[in-house]
Amino acid sequence: MPAPTLAVDFGTSNTAAAILEGGAIRRLEIEPGAETLPTAVFFPARGDMRIGSDAARALIAGDEGRYMRALKSVLGTPLFHDPRLIAGRRRTLAEIVTAFLATLKQRAEAQTGHRFTRVLSGRPVHFHTSAPDRDQQAEADLRACYNAAGFDTVDFLFEPEAAAIASRETQGLGLIVDIGGGTSDFTVFRSGGGTEILASHGIRLGGTDFDHAISMDHAMPLLGLGGQLRRTLGEGLLPVPRGIYVDLSTWAMIPFLYARETERLVEDMVKHAVDPRALGRLATVITDQLGHDLAFTVEAGKIAANDGTARAAIDMAMIETGLAAPISRTSLNGALSASREPLTTAIRQTLFSACIDPMAVETVVLVGGSSLLSLVQDEARAACPAARLHRSEVFTAVVDGLALATA
Structure with missing residues (x-):
C-alpha cells in the first residue's frame, strides 16, 4: 500500500x-x-x-x-x-x-x-x-x-x-482571517455539504512585522534609537542611524549583525553619542549576541500587553540590570496602528473579489497566532459587522x- x-x-x-x-x-x-x-x-x-x-x-x-x-x-x-x-x-x-x-x-x-x-x-x-x-x-x-x-x-x-x-463545522458564508508570522491571508468560502472557495487574497504583513514595530517603538529607544551623535569634524549633531535597529528588530536579519564590521560601527557611535549609556547598551547586545534574546522578550511583552496584564513590560535585564520597557494594550495598539489600514483593505479586497456583501458574512474564522491580537479582531469585526468571530x-x-x- x-x-x-x-x-x-x-x-x-x-x-x-x-x-x-x-x-x-x-x-x-x-x-x-x-x-x-x-x-x-x-x-x-x-x-x-x-x-x-x-x-x-x-x-x-x-x-x-x-x-x-x-x-x-x-x-x-x-x-x-x-x-x-x-x-x-x-x-x-x-x-x-x-x-x-x-x-x-x-x-x-x-x-x-x-x-x-x-x-x-x-x-x-x-x-x-x-x-x-x-x-x-x-x-x-x-x-x-x-x-x-x-x-x-x-x-x-x-x-x-x-x-x-x-x-467543516462552519455552516454558510465564512471568512478565514489567517495572520501568520510573515503574511496575512484571507479566504471567503461557503460551507455546507462541502467547502466552496469563493476568493482568496493576501499581503506580506504578519506577526514578525508586528514584533518589529513593537521593538522599534518600545525597546530600541532604550538602545539609542532617536538619539544624536556629535560630528567628528565641525559643529552640530547628527541623528543616530536607524539601519542597525531595523535589522536588530527583524528576526531574519539578526544573525547577520554578529560581525566585526557591525561591532566597529557601534563602537564609533558610542564614541560620538550624546547619550553614550544608551548606545553602550546597543554595543552590549551586539558583542554579547543578545539580539534573539531581545526579540523573544519583545514577543513575550506583546502577548502580555494583548492579554491585558497589569504593568506588562519588555524585560531587558539581560542587557542591563533592571532595564525594562513598559508596554500596555494602548501602547501596543499604538505601535501597530499602521497595520490597521492594510488589514482592513485586504479583507475588503477579498470580499470584493468574491462579490460578497460584508454584511452577508456569517462567521469570521481566526487562524494563526497573531489573529489573537485585539487589533486584528477589531478590524475583522469592523469589516464584517454581522459575523460572529470563531477561534479555530x-x-x-x-x-x-x-x-x-x-x-
Missing part, C-alpha cells in the same frame, strides 16, 4: 505536519509531546544542527553557535542563495531550509513507518505583495528545498484555503486542512 501524502504547514514562526489515516486527520509529533515546533535552527560550534525547541533551548542555555528563525521570510530574495559563514562553513539559507525539511521528513517517517515521497505544502496567497516575479521565485525556492529534502512530488495549496477546508485551532487549522485535501 503506497504511503500517504505528507501535509506540511511550513510557517514563518511554527511548522506542523499531518497525514490522513482512515479518513481521519493524524497530526504528527515532530518533537515529543507537541503538534507544532518552532521554525528555528541552531548550528552549534561543534555537532549537528538542532531544530525547533531544541534550537531555542541551545540559545537560552548560551551554547556557542548560530540561532536562526523566520527563514521563510527570505524565500524569493537574493539573500536566500547568498552563502554566509555559519558555524565554521559557508552555507546558504536554501541549504538550511532543506536540512530543516529533511529532518522533518525523517521524524515523520520514524513516527509513522511510512517513506514519504509526496508532500502537500501550504503557502501564502502571496509570499511578496505586488511582486509576481519574486512571488514565483519564492515558490520555486521552496519547491527546490522540498525536492532536495527527498520529496519527489511537491504540491501547494493556499494556507487560508486549507484552513477553510478544515472549518489557530496553530493547526492549516495543516488539518492540508491533510484533508490529500484525500
Whole structure:
C-alpha cells in the first residue's frame, strides 16, 4: 500500500505536519509531546544542527553557535542563495531550509513507518505583495528545498484555503482571517455539504512585522534609537542611524549583525553619542549576541500587553540590570496602528473579489497566532459587522486542512 501524502504547514514562526489515516486527520509529533515546533535552527560550534525547541533551548542555555528563525521570510530574495559563514562553513539559507525539511521528513517517517515521497505544502496567497516575479521565485525556492529534502512530488495549496477546508463545522458564508508570522491571508468560502472557495487574497504583513514595530517603538529607544551623535569634524549633531535597529528588530536579519564590521560601527557611535549609556547598551547586545534574546522578550511583552496584564513590560535585564520597557494594550495598539489600514483593505479586497456583501458574512474564522491580537479582531469585526468571530485551532487549522485535501 503506497504511503500517504505528507501535509506540511511550513510557517514563518511554527511548522506542523499531518497525514490522513482512515479518513481521519493524524497530526504528527515532530518533537515529543507537541503538534507544532518552532521554525528555528541552531548550528552549534561543534555537532549537528538542532531544530525547533531544541534550537531555542541551545540559545537560552548560551551554547556557542548560530540561532536562526523566520527563514521563510527570505524565500524569493537574493539573500536566500547568498552563502554566509555559519558555524565554521559557508552555507546558504536554501541549504538550511532543506536540512530543516529533511529532518522533518525523517521524524515523520520514524513516527509513522511510512517513506514519504509526496508532500502537500501550504503557502501564502502571496509570499511578496505586488511582486509576481519574486512571488514565483519564492515558490520555486521552496519547491527546490522540498525536492532536495527527498520529496519527489511537491504540491501547494493556499494556507487560508486549507484552513477553510478544515472549518467543516462552519455552516454558510465564512471568512478565514489567517495572520501568520510573515503574511496575512484571507479566504471567503461557503460551507455546507462541502467547502466552496469563493476568493482568496493576501499581503506580506504578519506577526514578525508586528514584533518589529513593537521593538522599534518600545525597546530600541532604550538602545539609542532617536538619539544624536556629535560630528567628528565641525559643529552640530547628527541623528543616530536607524539601519542597525531595523535589522536588530527583524528576526531574519539578526544573525547577520554578529560581525566585526557591525561591532566597529557601534563602537564609533558610542564614541560620538550624546547619550553614550544608551548606545553602550546597543554595543552590549551586539558583542554579547543578545539580539534573539531581545526579540523573544519583545514577543513575550506583546502577548502580555494583548492579554491585558497589569504593568506588562519588555524585560531587558539581560542587557542591563533592571532595564525594562513598559508596554500596555494602548501602547501596543499604538505601535501597530499602521497595520490597521492594510488589514482592513485586504479583507475588503477579498470580499470584493468574491462579490460578497460584508454584511452577508456569517462567521469570521481566526487562524494563526497573531489573529489573537485585539487589533486584528477589531478590524475583522469592523469589516464584517454581522459575523460572529470563531477561534479555530489557530496553530493547526492549516495543516488539518492540508491533510484533508490529500484525500
